[in-house]
Amino acid sequence: MTNQIGFYPFPDRFDRFQMAKISGATRNDIGAAHMTTTIDAQAGGTGRPNAPPSPDHLDLLEAHAVFVMREVAAECERPVLLFSGGKDSAVLLRLAEKAFRPGRFPFPVMHVDTGHNFDEVLEFRDKAMAGLGEELLVASVQDSIDRGRVPDPGPGGSRNRLQSVTLLDAIAAHGFDACIGGARRDEDKARAKERVLSFRDVFGQWDPRHQRPELWHLYHGRVRTGEHLRAFPLSDWTELDVWQYIGREHIALPSIYFAHQRPVVERDDMLLAVSEWVVPNPDEVVEDLTVRFRTVGDATGTGAVRSHAHTVDDVIAEIASSRVSERGATRADDRFSETSMEDRKREGYF
Amino acid sequence: MTSTPGAEPASGSSLLRFATIGSVDDGKSTLIGRLLHDTKQLFDDQLEAVASASRRHGVEGVDLAFVTDGLRAEREQGITIDVAYRYASTPRRKFVIADCPGHVQYTRNMATGASTADLAVVVVDATTGLREQTRRHTCIAALLGVRHLLVAANKMDLAGWDEATYRSVGDEVDALARRLGMATVTVVPVSALLGDNVAVASTRMPWYRGPTLLHALEEAPAGAWAHEGDGGARLPVQWVVRHPGGGRSYAGMVSGGTFRPGDDVVVLPGGQRSRLTSVETFDGPLDEAPASLSVTVRLDDELDVSRGDLIAPAGSSAEVVREFDATLCWFADPPVEAGRRFRIKHTTRLTPAQTVSVLSRLDVGSLELESTSALGPNEIGVVRLAVGTPLAVDPYRANRVTGSFVMIDEQTNATVAAGMVGVPEFAAVPQR
Ligand SMILES: Nc1nc2c(ncn2[C@@H]2O[C@H](COP(=O)(O)OP(=O)(O)O)[C@@H](O)[C@H]2O)c(=O)[nH]1
Numbered sequence: 001m002t003n004q005i006g007f008y009p010f011p012d013r014f015d016r017f018q019m020a021k022i023s024g025a026t027r028n029d030i031g032a033a034h035m036t037t038t039i040d041a042q043a044g045g046t047g048r049p050n051a052p053p054s055p056d057h058l059d060l061l062e063a064h065a066v067f068v069m070r071e072v073a074a075e076c077e078r079p080v081l082l083f084s085g086g087k088d089s090a091v092l093l094r095l096a097e098k099a100f101r102p103g104r105f106p107f108p109v110m111h112v113d114t115g116h117n118f119d120e121v122l123e124f125r126d127k128a129m130a131g132l133g134e135e136l137l138v139a140s141v142q143d144s145i146d147r148g149r150v151p152d153p154g155p156g157g158s159r160n161r162l163q164s165v166t167l168l169d170a171i172a173a174h175g176f177d178a179c180i181g182g183a184r185r186d187e188d189k190a191r192a193k194e195r196v197l198s199f200r201d202v203f204g205q206w207d208p209r210h211q212r213p214e215l216w217h218l219y220h221g222r223v224r225t226g227e228h229l230r231a232f233p234l235s236d237w238t239e240l241d242v243w244q245y246i247g248r249e250h251i252a253l254p255s256i257y258f259a260h261q262r263p264v265v266e267r268d269d270m271l272l273a274v275s276e277w278v279v280p281n282p283d284e285v286v287e288d289l290t291v292r293f294r295t296v297g298d299a300t301g302t303g304a305v306r307s308h309a310h311t312v313d314d315v316i317a318e319i320a321s322s323r324v325s326e327r328g329a330t331r332a333d334d335r336f337s338e339t340s341m342e343d344r345k346r347e348g349y350f
Numbered sequence: 351m352t353s354t355p356g357a358e359p360a361s362g363s364s365l366l367r368f369a370t371i372g373s374v375d376d377g378k379s380t381l382i383g384r385l386l387h388d389t390k391q392l393f394d395d396q397l398e399a400v401a402s403a404s405r406r407h408g409v410e411g412v413d414l415a416f417v418t419d420g421l422r423a424e425r426e427q428g429i430t431i432d433v434a435y436r437y438a439s440t441p442r443r444k445f446v447i448a449d450c451p452g453h454v455q456y457t458r459n460m461a462t463g464a465s466t467a468d469l470a471v472v473v474v475d476a477t478t479g480l481r482e483q484t485r486r487h488t489c490i491a492a493l494l495g496v497r498h499l500l501v502a503a504n505k506m507d508l509a510g511w512d513e514a515t516y517r518s519v520g521d522e523v524d525a526l527a528r529r530l531g532m533a534t535v536t537v538v539p540v541s542a543l544l545g546d547n548v549a550v551a552s553t554r555m556p557w558y559r560g561p562t563l564l565h566a567l568e569e570a571p572a573g574a575w576a577h578e579g580d581g582g583a584r585l586p587v588q589w590v591v592r593h594p595g596g597g598r599s600y601a602g603m604v605s606g607g608t609f610r611p612g613d614d615v616v617v618l619p620g621g622q623r624s625r626l627t628s629v630e631t632f633d634g635p636l637d638e639a640p641a642s643l644s645v646t647v648r649l650d651d652e653l654d655v656s657r658g659d660l661i662a663p664a665g666s667s668a669e670v671v672r673e674f675d676a677t678l679c680w681f682a683d684p685p686v687e688a689g690r691r692f693r694i695k696h697t698t699r700l701t702p703a704q705t706v707s708v709l710s711r712l713d714v715g716s717l718e719l720e721s722t723s724a725l726g727p728n729e730i731g732v733v734r735l736a737v738g739t740p741l742a743v744d745p746y747r748a749n750r751v752t753g754s755f756v757m758i759d760e761q762t763n764a765t766v767a768a769g770m771v772g773v774p775e776f777a778a779v780p781q782r
Contacts, residue, residue, distance in 0.1 A: 055643060057365040057444045066644040067603045070589045074657055074698070098632040099601070099644075103591055185435045189420050192434045195462075208421050209431055213458040213681055215465040215494075215768045217603070218756045220695045222763040236446050238437045325393040342422060 058245050062095065065233035067217060068196055069099040069180065072231045073106040075221030076178035079231070080137070082167075082350065083109045085121035086296040088182030088234060090251050091242055093128060095233060107180070108135040112167050114159040115142040116277050116299040124254040139170035155277060158301045164348040168204040171228055178221060178229040181350050186238045187326060190342035196235045202226035204348030230350075239294075239326050240319050247312040256293045258315070259307045264289050270303030294326050366572040368500075369448040369464040371491060372473030373483040374429075377504040381473055381542035381563075382436065382449055383414025388549035389564065391438045392417065414542075418449055431456055433463035442568040452483055457490065457728040458681040461768055464491045465754075469498040469570050471563070472523070476503040476515050476539065480522045482715070489714045492530035493677065493730065493774050495750050499527050499535040500566050502548075506555065507541040513557045529717060531776050534571075538563045582666030583607030583641070584744070584752050586697035587659045591646055599630075599646040600655055602698070605751040606744075607663070609639045609647065614664040617655055618742035623664055625650040658699030660742040660752065668742040668752055673706060675734050677746070677774055678725060682759070682766040685724040686733070692766065694737060696755035702738035703757070709733060712777055719777045732773050746770035 055063070072079050081096060083089040096105050111125060129136045141159050144166045145152045153159060171179065178197075185192045195211050197219045212220075221229060234242070246253065263274040265284045271291060272278045277300050280286050291304035292315075305324075309315040341349075372378035383400070386392050392400075396417070403416040420434050430451040438445045448463030464470065470491040474480055488499070501523045509515040516539040527535040538547055539558055546552030549564040561569065589601040609615075613626045628648045629639045639645045647661065655661075662668055680686050686705060694703040710719040711731040725731045746753030757767040 054364070055640065060365050060642055063603060063642055063644040067588070070601055070644075071698070074589055075700075099589075100591070101632055102593055186437050189434070192436065193420055193432050209423055211432060211459070213462050213756070213765045213768065215462055215756055215765075216750065216754050217466070218695050218754065220700075220756060220758055220763070220765060222693075222700075222758060224763065236435065236437070238439075238444075240439075241444075323394040325395050 058241065058248060061234075061237055061241055062098065062245070064217070064236070065095045066099045068219065068231060068233040069096060071217075071219045072178050072180060072197070072221060072229070073100070075219070076223075076229065078174070078176050079107040079178040079180060080171075080174065080176045081105070081107055081109045081180045082182070083111050083125065083136075084182070084296065085111065085117070085125045085254060086182070087242055087246060087253055087257060088184065090124075090128065090253055091234065091237075091245060092180065092182045093132065094249055094251050097132070105132075105134045108137050110137040110139060110170065110179075112163050112170070113138050113140045113142075114163060114298045115140065116159055118254070118256055118273070118275075118293075118296065118299055120254045120256045121296055124252070128252065137170070137174070139166050141166045144169065155279075158298055160298045160301050161344060161347075161349070163298075163350070164204070164344065167350070168348045171204070172226075176228060177223055178231055180231045180233065182234050183230075183232050183350055184234050184237050184239075184242070185232075188341040190345055194232065194235070194345075196232055197221060198230045198232065199223070200228050200230060200348065204228075206230075206345045206348075208342065208346075240316065243312060243316050243319060247316065254296065256296065259290050259292045259310050261288055261290050262304070263287070264291060264304055271305070272302075273299060273304060275299055364442075364572075365444050365446065366469065366567060366570060367446040367448065367467050368469040368471055368567065368570075369433075369450050369460075369467040369491060369496070370471045370473065371450055371460075371464075371484065371487040372452065373475075373481040374452050376473045376475040376478075376481070376484070377502075377542045378449070378452075378473040379415035379418045380413075381471075381502055381504060381540070381548065382447065383417035384542045384545055384548045385564065386417055386436065386438055387414055388545055389438050389440060391436075429453060432459045440564065440568060443572070445567065450487070452487065454483075454486070454728055457679065458765075458768075460487060461490060461494060461679050461681075464494045464496060465768065467491070467494075467496050468572050469500055469567075470496045471567075472499055472501045473504050473542075474501060474519055474523070475505050476509045476519050477505055479519060480526065485526060486714045488526060489530060489717065490679070490730070492532065492776065493679070493712075493770070494768075495746065495770075497531070497533040498570055499523070499532050500563065500570065501535065501537040502542070502563055503537055503539045504542050506539045506546060506552075507544055511539075511552075511554045513555070516555075516558070529776060536560070536566050538566060582663050583609050583613075584668065584749060585609060585645075585647065585661040586699075586751070587655055587657055587661065588698045590656060597648070598655075599628075599648045600661065601644070601646040602661075603642065603644045603751075604639050605641050606749045607641060609645070609661075609663075610637065611635075615649070615661050616664045616667045617649075617653060618660040618662060618668060619670040619740040620654075620659070621670070622651075622653050622655075624653055658697070658739075660697065662742070668744050668749075670740050670742050671737075672740050673734065673736045674741075674743060674771060675709065675732055675773060676755070676769045676771050677712075677730065677732050678757070678770075679768045680725040680727065680729050680731070680766070681768070682764065683727050685726045686767070687724045691760060693758040693760060694735070694741075694755050694769070695758060696741050696743070697752060699739065699741065700758075701741065704736050706734040706736050712774070717776055717778060719773075732777075735769075743771045745772040747772065747775065 144150045150162045195214045264271040265280045292307040309318045400416045404413040434449045436447040450460040450463040503519040520537040540547040547562045584606045585602045587600045591599045629636045688707045709732045711722040744752040753771040755769045
């Protein structure tokens with residue numbers, strides 16, 4: 001394509017300029033008195049005659065995520081896919097199938113188990129893994145507590161932050177050089193800054209001030225011994241994209257993502273499911289409410305939301321009209337301070 | 351494509367990636383905050399966080415600039431260090447916004463954000479006009495292949511909603527855009543602070559009858575990054591899939607054009623010819639694989655194809671080179687000179703490389719190439735490179751995938767440069 005400047009006769013006054021056609025695609029003439037200049041008639045990727053139907057945004061997000069997984073698998077010596085039992089990691093598993101079937105996954109799947117699980121999530125995990133026939137590793141926070149690697153926060157205490165130590169120990173023990181995770185940039189302002197392939201030093205630390213430049217789709221996976229990468233194929237997906245994809249692909253999820261009745265207590269503005277770890281205080285009222293979970297994490301710190309969304313389409317409609325963000329609604333861990341996610345990520349968190 | 355619950359049918363490409371550029375204080379943060387706010391992308395808890403940040407900083411009311419607040423260091427220093435990604439959608443389109451930092455020392459991060467953008471939104475304070483920093487970044491965006499500019503002539507409230515002020519910004523921008531070889535440029539008079547012409551049409555500038563910023567974003571050509579160019583379809587082989595019943599297929603992402611079963615192809619750099627017997631994904635065979643899709647293809651013959659090879663149409667293949675000229679954005683502190691060794695990652699291939707010579711440096715102000723023997727941090731210039739394995743390349747302007755590479759330090763593995771095959775068309779060699 002030659003870049004002929006002034007391919008169109010250049011108007012000496014903008015208000016006499018009619019918007020030109022861009023590469024055959026007719027565009028409405030929005031108005032005369034504004035400055036839109038089409039300098040090169042051949043510009044614009046769309047609108048060629050007999051153009052194939054353009055991929056929709058989910059096709060594009062999927063294609064990119066599959067590309068990222070294949071790059072990590074090809075460039076890294078020993079990658080692992082982190083699976084939490086939540087919706088994002090369920091999507092990751094489907095994307096791994098898309099990337100590698102009919103072959104086997106070129107990496108094991110690992111669950112960092114806080115020990116504070118919803119039964120439905122563990123059930124889902126085991127069923128999903130049995131269906132895939134892939135290897136599951138479990139790294140247990142309880143083990144880390146038992147071995148004295150981390151202090152025991154007590155029966156009702158959050159184990160969210162402790163997961164970082166368990167994860168880093170597992171990375172060291174297995175010699176992993178890349179962890180594929182389901183984090184998304186729309187979740188949090190620290191995440192919004194993170195690369196698709198994000199470097200961790202030998203201490204597992206993220207240094208947000210000196211991230212590797214990451215141009216185009218050139219993801220380079222080289223690290224030295226002891227360093228590793230986090231890879232986030234869902235970086236550019238939003239919560240809504242994830243649900244639309246789940247609907248389109250008929251991806252199974254733990255039942256707690258859909259409306260159900262359960263006893264909850266209201267604590268710190270959150271609805272916590274009553275369980276062996278969340279025991280109501282004498283002054284707390286236990287209510288039987290119809291709720292669902294927007295995220296799935298440590299049962300002591302993941303709040304439920306009131307909801308009547310029974311199907312994926314219901315959930316999509318609910319999210320589209322929601323006034324509260326995913327993490328704001330449901331995660332105690334993100335409420336400590338303005339920078340809590342940044343701080344945890346610096347320590348090696350997912 | 352499969353239909354999607356909750357998604358509106360979109361015309362053209364349904365995903366637009368754009369980078370935002372602007373000099374400090376021209377109102378970029380406020381504009382992005384305004385755009386997200388007025389398109390209802392902000393949740394109540396996020397708005398509450400913005401309101402409380404505003405109060406803490408002694409601002410009356412809600413300062414939408416705090417929406418784009420990021421890392422601790424950034425808040426402490428009041429600057430943006432790294433690109434932040436934000437997401438918005440309207441019934442027409444999904445937007446991925448790469449909010450780019452402005453300081454020269456963070457050029458690497460700005461380039462990161464611009465490298466995958468279809469379009470750049472340039473924020474200009476209309477009362478002061480184009481600043482040096484904005485020119486510089488617009489130049490880098492152009493260098494990285496951004497060919498569509500959308501300019502927000504901001505702070506029109508301070509300019510008394512004056513048409514002449516708008517026109518003078520437009521003239522300045524237009525001259526620069528032409529110089530840089532942009533394909534389209536649209537200039538919208540806005541007030542990010544008050545919201546005029548961001549998502550909602552202003553009633554205070556009756557002389558303007560153009561689109562709002564949002565409308566222009568919905569109308570802009572999308573997908574340019576994978577589609578534009580005239581080099582033909584390309585499939586860098588990413589992964590070899592061995593099928594249980596025997597046979598192999600080759601996985602990768604298509605760029606630059608469309609592959610169809612039956613296409614005659616050539617595998618580079620070896621040059622073996624073959625035919626595509628199928629193009630497929632996990633979900634089944636495809637009649638055609640357009641740019642941006644991740645697919646697997648099978649070939650007619652049992653060839654020795656591996657990761658890093660390039661599949662291209664037999665009729666319009668890429669050039670196989672051992673030595674070539676390329677434009678670099680140099681990021682590292684130690685300057686690059688002749689005779690230095692690196693690794694290069696080009697498409698899916700990693701290869702050793704050496705700088706044969708440093709030819710010139712681009713003056714981003716005058717857009718002239720001046721001769722030099724070294725490039726310092728954040729400088730742009732042309733070098734001659736030799737590579738250890740022959741590479742199948744296209745000029746960057748023909749294909750942003752096969753025309754681009756990164757340079758990696760052999761010791762630290764740091765990414766030290768972004769490289770583009772060829773010399774930018776807008777760069778002039780000074781007449782002596
Ligand atoms: N009057 C007026 N002030 C604005 C407008 N947009 C931004 N500002 C102010 O300009 C200053 C810099 O804005 P900010 O968004 O932080 O600029 P950035 O450095 O480009 O991100 C702030 O005081 C804003 O309130 C506008 O449209 N009109």
